[in-house]
Amino acid sequence: MALGSRGTSSNNALLVVHCDGPLAPERVTRSLDRLLDVCPWPAARLRRPFPWGRLGWAAGRRAALAPPPVRQRVVHTPAAFHEAVETELNAAIDPRREAPLRFLILDGVADGSDPRSVLVMTWFHPLMDPRGAQNLLQHLTHVDDHPGDTPWGATVPAFTRPPETRSFAERGRLARKSLEYMRDVSRGPAVAARNGRAGPVRFRHARFVERDEGARRDRGTRDIGWRLAAVGKAMHALRARHGVPEGPFLLPIAVDLRPKGEPGPSLGNMLAFHFARFGPSDTGDVPRLAGALRSQMVEAVRLGQIEANEVAMDFLQYRPDWMVRRAVRSISGGDLFSFNCADVGDFPAALARCFGRRVVNAYHVPAVPPRPGLGVFFNRCADLDNLVVAWIDGILSEDDVTQSVEIVREEMGWIETP
Numbered sequence: 001m002a003l004g005s006r007g008t009s010s011n012n013a014l015l016v017v018h019c020d021g022p023l024a025p026e027r028v029t030r031s032l033d034r035l036l037d038v039c040p041w042p043a044a045r046l047r048r049p050f051p052w053g054r055l056g057w058a059a060g061r062r063a064a065l066a067p068p069p070v071r072q073r074v075v076h077t078p079a080a081f082h083e084a085v086e087t088e089l090n091a092a093i094d095p096r097r098e099a100p101l102r103f104l105i106l107d108g109v110a111d112g113s114d115p116r117s118v119l120v121m122t123w124f125h126p127l128m129d130p131r132g133a134q135n136l137l138q139h140l141t142h143v144d145d146h147p148g149d150t151p152w153g154a155t156v157p158a159f160t161r162p163p164e165t166r167s168f169a170e171r172g173r174l175a176r177k178s179l180e181y182m183r184d185v186s187r188g189p190a191v192a193a194r195n196g197r198a199g200p201v202r203f204r205h206a207r208f209v210e211r212d213e214g215a216r217r218d219r220g221t222r223d224i225g226w227r228l229a230a231v232g233k234a235m236h237a238l239r240a241r242h243g244v245p246e247g248p249f250l251l252p253i254a255v256d257l258r259p260k261g262e263p264g265p266s267l268g269n270m271l272a273f274h275f276a277r278f279g280p281s282d283t284g285d286v287p288r289l290a291g292a293l294r295s296q297m298v299e300a301v302r303l304g305q306i307e308a309n310e311v312a313m314d315f316l317q318y319r320p321d322w323m324v325r326r327a328v329r330s331i332s333g334g335d336l337f338s339f340n341c342a343d344v345g346d347f348p349a350a351l352a353r354c355f356g357r358r359v360v361n362a363y364h365v366p367a368v369p370p371r372p373g374l375g376v377f378f379n380r381c382a383d384l385d386n387l388v389v390a391w392i393d394g395i396l397s398e399d400d401v402t403q404s405v406e407i408v409r410e411e412m413g414w415i416e417t418p
Contacts, residue, residue, distance in 0.1 A: 010089060010090050010091075010092045010201050010367065010368065011092060011093070011124055011125050011126070011367050012088065012089050012090070012091070012092060012093060012122050012123070012124065012125065012367055013122070013123055013125040013130070013133070013364070013365065013366055013367040014085065014088060014089060014120060014121065014122050014364065014365040015120075015121040015130070015133045015134065015137065015362065015363075015364055015365075016085060016118060016119075016120055016121075016205075016362065016363055016364075016365065017118065017119040017120075017121070017137070017351075017354055017359055017361075017362040018116070018118050018359070018360040018361045018362065019116060019117050019118065019119065019354055019355075019357035019358065019359060019360060020114075020116060020357055020358040020359075020360050021114070021115065021116060021117065021357045021358075022107060022115050022116065022117045022357075023105050023107075023117035023119060023354075023355050023356075023357060024355070024356075025070045025071075025072045025103075025105050027144055027355050027356070028070045028103055028105070028119070028140070028144075028355060029067055029070045030144070030147075031140040031141070031143040031144045031355075032067035032068055032070070032103075032140065033067045034143050034151070035067075035139060035140060035143055036062065036065050036067060037062065038152075038156050038159075039139075039159045039267075040059035040060075040062065040065055041057050041059060041127075041159065041160070041267050042067070042068050042099060042100070042101045042136075043059060043065040043066060043067065043068065043099050044057035044058055044059040044099075044100065045057070045058055045059075045095060045096055045097070045098075045099075045100075046058075046095035046096050046100070046124075047096070052318065053318070054317050054318055055317045055318070056317065057100075057127075057267075066099075068099040068100075068101045068102050068103065069099070069102045069103070070102075070103040070104075070105070071102070071103070071104050071105070072104075072105045072107065073104065073105070073106055073107070074106075074107045074108045075106050075107070075108050076108055081106055081118065084104070084106055084120075085106075085120060085203070085365070086200070086201070086202060086203060088104055088120055088122045089122075089201050089203060089365060089390070090200045090201050091122075093122070093123070093124040095124045095126075095127070100123055100124040100127040101121070101122070101123045101124075101127065102122050102123075103119065103120065103121055103122070104119075104120040104122065105117050105118070105119055105120075106118045106120060116360075117357070119354065119355075121133060121137060125366075125367040126269070127267060127268075128266055128267050128268065128270075129254070129256075129269070129270055129271050130342070130344045130364045130366075130377075130379075131256060131258070131264075131270070131344060131345075132265065132266045132267060132268075132270060133266075133364075134344075134347065134348055134351065135263045135264070135265070135266035136266040136267070137351060137354070138263065138348060138350050138351050139157065139159075139266065140355075141351065141353070141354050141355060144355050144356070157263075158264075158265050159265060159266050159267050160265050160266075160267050160268050161257075161265045161268055161270060164314070166311075171311045171314070171315070172315075174304075174307060174308040174311040174312070175308070175311050175312040175315045177304070177305075177308040178305070178308035178309045178311065178312035179312060181275075181305055181308065181309075182275065199392065199393035199394045200392070200393050201368050201390060201391070201392055201393070202390070202391055202392075202393050203365050203388060203389065203390040203391075204388070204389045204390075204401050204402075204405065205363060205365075205386065205387070205388050206386075206387050206388075206405055206409075206416055207361065207363075207384045207385065207386050207387075207416070207417055208384070208385045208386075208387065208409060208412070208414035208415060208416050208417060209383060209384065209385070209414065209415055209417050210385070210413065210414065210415070211413045211414060211415050212413060223290075223294070223343075224253060224293075224342075224343045225290040225291070225293040225294040225297070226286070226287075226290040226411075226412075227341070227343055227378050227408075227412070228251070228253070228276060228290070228293050228341055229283070229286045229287075229289040229290040229293060229411075230286055230407070230408045230411035230412055231339065231341050231376050231404075231408060232249055232278060232282070232283045232289065233283040233284075233286055233289075233407055233411060234403070234404035234405075234407040234408055235249065235283075235338060235339055235404070236249075236280050236283040237403065237404070237407060238396070238400055238403070238404060239280070241400070241403070246280050247280070248277055248278070248279055248280075249276075249277065249278050249279070249280070249338040249339075250275060250276070250277050250338055251275070251276055251338050251339055251340065251341060252273040252274070252275055252276075252340065253273060253274045253275070253276050253297065253341070253342075254271045254272075254273055254342050255271065255272045255273065255274055255306050256270060256271060257270050257271065257272055257310060258270055263348075269313055269314070271313075272306045272307070272309045272310035272313065273306075273309050273313075274296070274297055274300040274301075274305065274306055274309070276293050276296055276297075277296070278292065278293070286411050338372060339372055339374045339375070339376060340366065340368075340369075340372070340374065340375040340376070341375070341376045341377075342366070342375075342376075342377050342378070343377075343378040343379065344364055344377060344378065344379040345379060345380065346379070346380045346381075347359070347362045347379060347380065347381040347382075359381070361381045361382070361384055361386070362379075362381045362386075363377070363379055363381065363386035363388055364377050364379060364388060365377070365388050365390055366388070366390050368390045368391065368392055370392065372395070373391060373392035373395035373396075374389075374390070374391045374392075374395060374396065375389070375390045375391070376388070376389050376390075376404075376408075377390075384417070385412070385414060387405060387408060387409075389401050389404065389405060
């Protein structure tokens with residue numbers, strides 16, 4: 001885990017929420033301030049008590065806590081909106097000196113004549129994962145909906161995961177198992193597409209509807225296996241376009257540890273990772289590759305690799321930054337992963353309204369590490385399928401992204417909508 005700004009990369013992750021009318025920044029600030037009464041972590045700072053201590057969040061007394069900043073800005077064109085969001089993506093948060101979370105309200109973004117607002121929620125990505133960000137926003141809107149009473153009564157939701165109950169010896173065994181597995185799957189370096197020198201982080205958002213309504217009921221094209229296969233095909237085309245040497249694809253697949261059907265904790269790491277691997281020739285048959293990727297996931301669960309990775313992720317908190325970077329370099333001689341890809345799933349129905357406004361669309365922009373410098377996120381909001389590609393400028397070009405989005409769109413059976 002990199003901390004703060006290093007080179008041109010950023011550890012910021014974003015949740016972008018389009019609303020059907022203007023938002024009042026004072027409502028957001030008021031909800032944040034009230035949330036701090038029961039959850040201080042949005043105002044915390046990243047601390048390590050001593051060189052080998054556990055890296056974690058520390059918050060002072062309630063009276064000393066200030067809510068994270070909420071800014072407001074007017075944008076008059078789609079280009080100005082996009083530039084404002086990219087600025088948020090690149091303006092790195094230093095979690096040791098400032099709150100790990102901030103908000104920006106962009107006014108004037110509208111498809112017609114009615115004024116609308118977009119809420120941009122930016123956080124230092126180790127604070128929480130995308131679903132955790134949705135949970136936190138849901139808590140804030142719940143507080144806003146209860147201005148004159150105690151929002152949750154006597155039952156305050158669990159904002160962080162419960163304490164670990166497994167012994168240190170058992171967790172150590174699992175962490176070693178995860179490291180051995182990582183070294184085994186990355187015997188040869190994963191090859192990522194590269195093009196020139198690296199610049200700032202860029203992103204492209206596209207939204208789609210199904211070409212065939214029956215396809216929406218076909219779960220085969222909706223699961224992460226199919227989406228990974230479609231993105232893998234696009235990445236193989238990029239390699240061929242740039243003359244990148246053939247090599248295996250290796251990429252992390254996030255597994256949400258929250259109980260199914262429950263929001264679960266908002267803050268902290270609630271993800272474990274499975275590491276999918278496939279060859280360039282596999283991308284020629286998307287349905288077959290999707291099936292193979294599903295089988296890999298089932299096997300990883302059966303062998304306990306997901307549980308082992310969960311424990312290993314927690315152990316990283318006890319390692320100094322330089323040791324984490326050295327361990328990562330020792331696993332692979334080239335790019336650690338070929339690309340990052342995730343499906344966040346459906347935007348919560350509980351967030352159909354946000355601070356008094358109806359949510360029109362919402363999507364995530366992922367944090368982009370310098371290696372491999374490319375992330376692809378899917379999610380759904382109402383009847384819209386969202387695709388976001390985030391990359392470090394110079395790793396890819398605008399034309400590369402356009403070509404990749406078109407390949408994914410075709411494999412998913414989508415029609416792009418303005």
